[in-house]
Amino acid sequence: xxxxxxxxxxxxxxxxxxxxKRNWVFPKKxxxxxxxxxxxxxxxxxxxxxxxxxxxxxxxxxxxxxxxDRKFNIFGFPFWPQDFHLLVMAMIIGVLxxxxxxxxxxxxxxxxxxxxxxxxxxxxxxxxxxIEGDRGAQIRLDKQKWTSEKIRKRFLKWTIFYLISFLxxxxxxxxxxxxxxxxxxVFNEPLSHFGTLALLLIFTTVFFxxxxxxxxxxxxxxxxxxxxxxxxxDNKTINVAYDYVRGERTEGRSKFKKNEDRDALGKGDCIDxxxxxxxxxxxxxxxxxTQLECVNCTACIDACDxxxxxxxxxKGLIRxxxxxxxxxxxxxxxxxxxxxxxxxxxxxxxxxxxxxxxRNDVEASLLKLPGQLYEKKANGIISNVFTYKLVNKTSEDIxxxxxxxxSHKGEINVVGISKISLEAQALSTGxxxxxxxxxxxxxxREKIKVGIFSNGKKIETTSTNxxxxxxxx
Numbered sequence: 001x002x003x004x005x006x007x008x009x010x011x012x013x014x015x016x017x018x019x020x021k022r023n024w025v026f027p028k029k030x031x032x033x034x035x036x037x038x039x040x041x042x043x044x045x046x047x048x049x050x051x052x053x054x055x056x057x058x059x060x061x062x063x064x065x066x067x068x069d070r071k072f073n074i075f076g077f078p079f080w081p082q083d084f085h086l087l088v089m090a091m092i093i094g095v096l097x098x099x100x101x102x103x104x105x106x107x108x109x110x111x112x113x114x115x116x117x118x119x120x121x122x123x124x125x126x127x128x129x130x131i132e133g134d135r136g137a138q139i140r141l142d143k144q145k146w147t148s149e150k151i152r153k154r155f156l157k158w159t160i161f162y163l164i165s166f167l168x169x170x171x172x173x174x175x176x177x178x179x180x181x182x183x184x185x186v187f188n189e190p191l192s193h194f195g196t197l198a199l200l201l202i203f204t205t206v207f208f209x210x211x212x213x214x215x216x217x218x219x220x221x222x223x224x225x226x227x228x229x230x231x232x233x234d235n236k237t238i239n240v241a242y243d244y245v246r247g248e249r250t251e252g253r254s255k256f257k258k259n260e261d262r263d264a265l266g267k268g269d270c271i272d273x274x275x276x277x278x279x280x281x282x283x284x285x286x287x288x289x290t291q292l293e294c295v296n297c298t299a300c301i302d303a304c305d306x307x308x309x310x311x312x313x314x315k316g317l318i319r320x321x322x323x324x325x326x327x328x329x330x331x332x333x334x335x336x337x338x339x340x341x342x343x344x345x346x347x348x349x350x351x352x353x354x355x356x357x358x359r360n361d362v363e364a365s366l367l368k369l370p371g372q373l374y375e376k377k378a379n380g381i382i383s384n385v386f387t388y389k390l391v392n393k394t395s396e397d398i399x400x401x402x403x404x405x406x407s408h409k410g411e412i413n414v415v416g417i418s419k420i421s422l423e424a425q426a427l428s429t430g431x432x433x434x435x436x437x438x439x440x441x442x443x444x445r446e447k448i449k450v451g452i453f454s455n456g457k458k459i460e461t462t463s464t465n466x467x468x469x470x471x472x473x
Contacts, residue, residue, distance in 0.1 A: 013220055014283040014293050024142065025216055025283040027125075028135040028275070032302025041112060042122040049115070053174030053182070058395040059424070065175055071425070078393055078425050082363045086355055093348045098225070100341040102232045106239040106290075110225065111297035116210075116218050119168070121281060121297065124161060124211045131157045135278060158212060165207035169200050216282045220293050229292065235323040236332055240296045242276075242287045242318050243326050244268075253287075256311050269313050276300035276318060286318060362398065362422070363391040364452050366464040369431070374467045380438040382468050390420070390428045390452070398422040400455050403432060407449040408466075410436035434466060441468040 017023045055062040057076030064073035072079040072087070079086065101109065111117055131153050132138045141150055173196075174182040185193050210218060219226055233239070246269050247253060253270035254262075262269065270287065277285045279300060282293040286300045304318040325331040366386045375383040392398055401420035403412040414420065415431040422428050434448065445465050452460040 014291075015217060015220060023283065025281065026135045026138045026142070027281045027283075027299070028278040028303075029129050030279050030299040030302055032306060034298035034302050038112060038298065039122060042118045045113060045115075045118055046122075050171055053171060054179040060395055061179055063175060064178060066178060067176065078395070080363065080391055080393055082391060083359065083393075086352070086359070089348065089352050089355065093345065093352060096341065096345050096348065099228070099232060100338065100345055102225075102228060103234075103237060103338055103341065106233060106237050106296055107226070107229060107294065108238075108296045110219060110223075110295040111240075114219075114295075116223070117295060117297065120211060120215060123164065125281075127160055127164075128157060131160075158208075161212050162204065162208050165211065166200075166204045168207050169203040172203070173200060216293075219295050220282060226292060226295075229290075233290065234337075235327075236335055238320050238322055239290055240286065240294060240298060240301060240318065241290065241321045241323065241326060242270075243316070243321070244287070244289075245326055247287070247317050269308070269317055271307065271311060271313075273307050275303040275307050279303040290323075359393075360460050361392070361394045362452060362460045363389075363393065364450075364460045364462040365389045366432075366450060366462055368465065368467070374469070376469075377435065381435050382438055382441065382466075383433050383435045384466050385431060385433055386464065387429065387431055388414075390422055392422040392424060392426050392428075395424050397424050398454050398459070402453045404451045404453060405434070405436070405448065406451045406461065407447070408436050408440045410434065410440065412450065436466060436468075438468070441466070444468050444470045 012018075015023050015025060052063045053061060060073045060076045060078055062073065062076050064071060066072065070081045072083075074090075098109075128138070132141050141153065144150060170182060170186075177196075185196060190197065214222075248268040248270065250266040251268070253268045253272045256271035256273075260267075276287070277283075277300075279302075280286065281297060281299065282295060284291050284293045286294065298320075301318050301320075305315040308315050308317055322331060366388050369385045369387055372385050375385075377383055388403070390401070399419075399421045401422060403414065405412060411434075413433045413435070415433070417430060420428065420430075434450075436448070445467055447463055448466045449461060449463045451458045452462070
């Protein structure tokens with residue numbers, strides 16, 4: 001690497017000039033095998049993103065995060081606030097997976113599956129290239145005065161950007177209020193929900209601002225994941241890396257000359273064409289090494305491979321590799337740290353699987369009515385009054401529900417209802433009396449178990465405390 005030891009580039013980010021002003025990035029339109037792979041993956045992910053709020057499994061939206069109504073669907077399975085512990089466990093597993101993935105493969109997810117990168121590089125930049133042209137044309141258009149051509153192109157680009165931002169905002173809203181609700185708002189009662197429309201326009205403006213002006217600054221400044229690189233990456237992490245050993249050799253990089261024996265002269269394979277710099281969407285020089293701004297988008301790999309092929313030099317001068325493999329020829333992916341992360345991740349996945357397996361379809365709870373102790377009845381019967389809450393987590397109705405004592409002899413009488421039926425994904429509450437003979441009680445506060453049955457089949461068990469006279473202590 002030329003000028004080794006001089007790391008002035010690390011003193012400031014690539015999108016800020018020495019005067020502290022915005023250094024606008026005009027990346028060259030990428031092409032190559034990795035770009036084709038990324039394009040195909042991006043279309044697939046965009047299809048998933050736009051279809052999941054409207055895709056249903058057993059009547060359940062595929063993905064739903066309705067915080068207001070406290071309804072959540074994950075891959076078509078409904079989850080309730082009572083399942084919050086599962087959500088916490090899933091979040092912990094997700095964070096640990098991201099950590100493990102980053103330790104091994106660096107920031108590859110930023111360049112391949114991050115929504116910000118996909119929308120910016122595969123949607124908005126493509127529109128920009130179509131309207132304003134490639135890198136050179138965009139730079140010339142930016143420098144010229146506000147002529148009719150510039151006004152026309154910028155107005156057309158910004159209009160399309162805003163419309164797409166509005167579409168994105170609608171799709172994201174569908175994840176939180178439900179796809180059916182959104183469709184109803186749009187086609188049946190758009191003016192009856194002015195507050196929702198106003199909020200939608202605010203988010204549309206935010207998306208428009210991000211993709212039309214803030215752009216790569218999201219990855220560099222705002223994204224917390226990018227900040228994890230400093231503590232997670234090491235010399236064994238696989239990154240988009242420049243092979244400075246081969247690219248520099250003893251005499252450093254130099255321009256390409258025909259019929260020149262670069263090996264004999266000690267010159268590196270890097271021909272200093274700057275194509276890797278021009279194509280970078282965050283404006284960095286990958287030849288300076290791993291940097292905060294790099295999102296592993298592989299645009300520099302495609303650009304470098306193209307130039308190497310043109311000058312009959314081996315490809316792979318910029319590639320996915322680790323620092324240790326480049327400098328020492330050592331490639332060890334599964335380090336002790338990686339093994340530790342993997343063991344913890346597998347343990348958490350096992351715990352999560354067990355929790356999901358033991359998850360009940362019906363959640364039941366009995367709570368003592370506040371201010372009520374117990375009541376003595378004829379024939380030595382002690383009665384307590386409770387409020388019950390039943391939650392049906394399934395997509396099917398549960399008919400003919402009954403409460404039965406499992407731990408003591410006695411009866412349970414539901415107030416005002418002869419038969420309880422619980423609709424799909426519904427909540428039912430009410431009041432009931434638990435009556436137990438004195439002879440069954442041994443303490444003034446005794447734990448009892450109650451079973452919930454549907455058509456004679458037990459579907460859930462819950463427990464509560466039953467109060468009796470102190471003389472039974």
